[in-house]
Amino acid sequence: MASTEDKAASKENTSSWKDSIYNPRTGELLGRTASSWALILLFYLVFYCFLAGMFALTMWVMLLTLDDYVPRYRDRIPNPGLVIRPDSLDISFNKSDPLKYAQYVKHLESFLKSYDDIHQEKNENCVPGSHYLQDDDEEMTKKVCRFKRSSLSRCSGLSDTNFGYHEGKPCILLKMNRIIGLKPSGDPYINCTIKKENPIQMHYFPYEGRVDKMYFPYYGKKAHENYVQPLVAVKLMLTKEDYNKELTVECRVEGSNLRNNDERDKFLGRVTFRIKVVE
Template identity: 35%
Template sequence: MSANKNGDGGWKTFIWNSEKKEFLGRTGASWLKIITFYVIFYGCLAGIFIGTIQALLLTISNHKPTYQDRVAPPGLSHNPRSEKAEFTFSMSDENSYKAYVDNIDTFLVPYSSEKQDNPQKFEDCGAVPKSYTERGDLEHDVGVRKACRFDRSILKDCSGSSDKTYGFDVGKPCLIVKLNRIVNFRPRAPASNSSLPAAIHTSYQGNLIPIHCSAKRDEEADKLGPVDYFGMGSGFPLQYYPYYGKLLQPQYLQPLVAIKFQNITKDFEMRIECKVFGENIDYSEKDRSQGRFDIKMLIKS
């Protein structure tokens, strides 16, 4: 019993020693010194941290990444999206392609004319491919820049105005394709026809990044059928570039190309590759979306 009392007394004495005027083993003066030390110590650490962050922020642009030397050429992406880029549907079953149709509908909403009627944000940049639309340097004090209008009606049969199912109900599906955004990137058109597939030599026009789709396997080429391209030419016109970033061009819409497969062989898994062609657009085996994409399409009769 006395041991418990002694133990209790030792614990209480450690918290407050009335004889030595100590709290937790330290006098008031000792506590004042150690608290002052740690306040100064951690204050200096916080100051160093804040100072380095501020110094870093002074070197970073609000409009453009400081280093873009490791940014790959733009990826090529498509809508609708599907798991593993595989499209399987039946013309007679609306539910089998409804998700694809809904995906395109949602994607094209910003491209409706009523969404681009503000003259303070949008301007017409011509109906034929032209050279880049320069809107000043990124760091210039011009502020928010206008963007070129791109009305979905340009996509014709794949615009959704006359065909609400984008061709899926008749086995002639559309894909809506875009080049992914890179701040201040200027895609360069092919220097000559020699770098283009023979199929688009006659249709290619300047100031355009052309796109072409073909069978992934040469022996399946006859099963793909004709492919139509809708947009401003059969590619991406240069006047929509460069892109100035979300801060300066929050309303920016990149140009689109609609691809319509007119007669893919039914009940056959078709492998298709689509590629864009430009002087500064490369391809990589490690990144299958860099400058191109592959899809599988199975249309059930």
């Protein structure tokens, strides 16, 4: 049987454990009195309110330095990249099977919706050959130069709704990325080459793959809300000897001060893609 001393020690340990949570003799909860808890909670309340106020003040001052139309700090490169549509760097299809190229046709048709004449008629009929510079106004809204999809001729999807894919002569659309304030010099145009012994004929739309300077500069998403990038369409005139082969095509922006030979960035002023047509 347990001794009287053991029972007393056990009772004392139990009492000590309970007192660490709440001590009825001193009125302490977790080792602090009510007034002590009130003071420490008040301290943290004031401390965190001060931090929240400092954060709000910092954000307010930072927002005062921002411009809704033009970003103050631009970490993007000063030269645009070049991208293609359909949005794939590996284009492969069977020209005899509509299901195999339907995804490319649907993508091009969807992409060109904003270039429909019914939308572009609302835009400005700008003067070709020079930058379309616009002064700041109160609303900061900029006008947009008209680019009709009909200017892409046989690659517009208007006369040929399959964009040449059904005949094994596909159309590829190219555009430059938007960069605020970009004003390319010279007479920029897009030129494509295929790494192949025998050259392949290509048709460019608009004529000679020109990217008219009247579509520059771009003033930003908010100021230039309805802006659409100028396009260049390349129709690859493939023949039977080109079918069932994976061809590598490289397109570059030429004729201007835009960079297209940076080995660290394969998409800076150029783009390389592969295409394979199965007969």
